[in-house]
Amino acid sequence: MFDSGCGTGQSTARLAERHPEAWVIGIDKSLDRLGREGRTLPPNARLVRAELGDFWRCAQAAGWRLAAHYLPYPNPWPKARHYKRRWPAHPAFPALLGLGGALEVRSNWRVYLEEWQLALGSLGIHAELEPIAPETPAPLSPFEAKYLASGHACYRLAADLGLGTVPRPSWLAYQARCEAADAWSRPVLETFLAVTPAASPLRPALEQALAAPPLRKPAGHKGDAASDFFLWAADTPAREQLHRALEQAREAGDDPRLVFARRALETA
Numbered sequence: 625m626f627d628s629g630c631g632t633g634q635s636t637a638r639l640a641e642r643h644p645e646a647w648v649i650g651i652d653k654s655l656d657r658l659g660r661e662g663r664t665l666p667p668n669a670r671l672v673r674a675e676l677g678d679f680w681r682c683a684q685a686a687g688w689r690l691a692a693h694y695l696p697y698p699n700p701w702p703k704a705r706h707y708k709r710r711w712p713a714h715p716a717f718p719a720l721l722g723l724g725g726a727l728e729v730r731s732n733w734r735v736y737l738e739e740w741q742l743a744l745g746s747l748g749i750h751a752e753l754e755p756i757a758p759e760t761p762a763p764l765s766p767f768e769a770k771y772l773a774s775g776h777a778c779y780r781l782a783a784d785l786g787l788g789t790v791p792r793p794s795w796l797a798y799q800a801r802c803e804a805a806d807a808w809s810r811p812v813l814e815t816f817l818a819v820t821p822a823a824s825p826l827r828p829a830l831e832q833a834l835a836a837p838p839l840r841k842p843a844g845h846k847g848d849a850a851s852d853f854f855l856w857a858a859d860t861p862a863r864e865q866l867h868r869a870l871e872q873a874r875e876a877g878d879d880p881r882l883v884f885a886r887r888a889l890e891t892a
């Protein structure tokens with residue numbers, strides 16, 4: 625996990641305590657803040673002094689993928705002339721997206737998080753925005769503690785960046801991916817699984833395909849369930865077997881689930 629802009633590292637320590645299964649890296653450019661409290665960190669936490677954009681780019685280039693990425697109370701840079709310093713307009717934003725994981729940004733500036741929501745939405749990434757309960761027992765960071773204690777409202781934006789594959793910002797691009805030869809829809813795979821005998825060697829392949837992460841739908845997309853597509857390796861023997869199973873189903877003919885599966889497969 626990354627705790628980006630971790631300040632004194634309090635949030636890094638909290639996150640590491642809450643997630644003993646994870647490595648938590650707190651990153652901040654201010655040596656003064658990082659060293660201010662001389663804290664002892666849990667063994668699964670480290671603090672790094674770095675410029676965030678550089679660190680994100682290097683981590684992404686090195687193939688790092690995050691389980692979670694926290695940005696507690698980043699500077700919102702509210703003046704219009706500072707627009708490019710806000711992360712959603714920053715040149716390093718694609719690197720942040722490329723790191724993937726469960727993204728959580730916190731701020732007392734709702735409009736700043738709305739800007740995040742718009743930027744993510746334009747890329748087809750859905751983000752939830754909600755207030756943080758004022759009675760939060762242990763605020764995540766010093767800024768959160770300060771704002772909540774002074775009666776400010778604080779907000780949390782959460783989005784799933786998955787494996788860091790940045791979707792292209794267009795419905796047509798999304799559709800093209802759905803129509804690619806290696807995309808199968810969840811209803812089709814589920815239908816096949818439902819009619820595949822327990823001993824069939826197809827079952828593990830189907831189960832594996834269903835466990836793969838889905839392609840993201842663009843925000844506001846109103847398609848039907850059959851557009852819930854999953855990528856699957858194009859040339860696996862299991863895929864060939866599935867094609868054969870489809871042919872047999874076509875000959876057998878009249879099971880309504882298979883008719884549905886056939887129709888969906890023909891358009892996939």
Ligand SMILES: C[S@@+](CC[C@H](N)C(=O)[O-])C[C@H]1O[C@@H](n2cnc3c(N)ncnc32)[C@H](O)[C@@H]1O
Binds near residue numbers: 628652677695698768
């Ligand atoms: C408003 S403070 C919040 C600190 C802490 N997250 C908290 O909630 O208490 C923002 C922090 O982000 C750090 N920061 C801002 N821009 C940065 C950048 N480009 N690279 C690294 N750190 C940055 C600052 O040094 C500062 O510690």
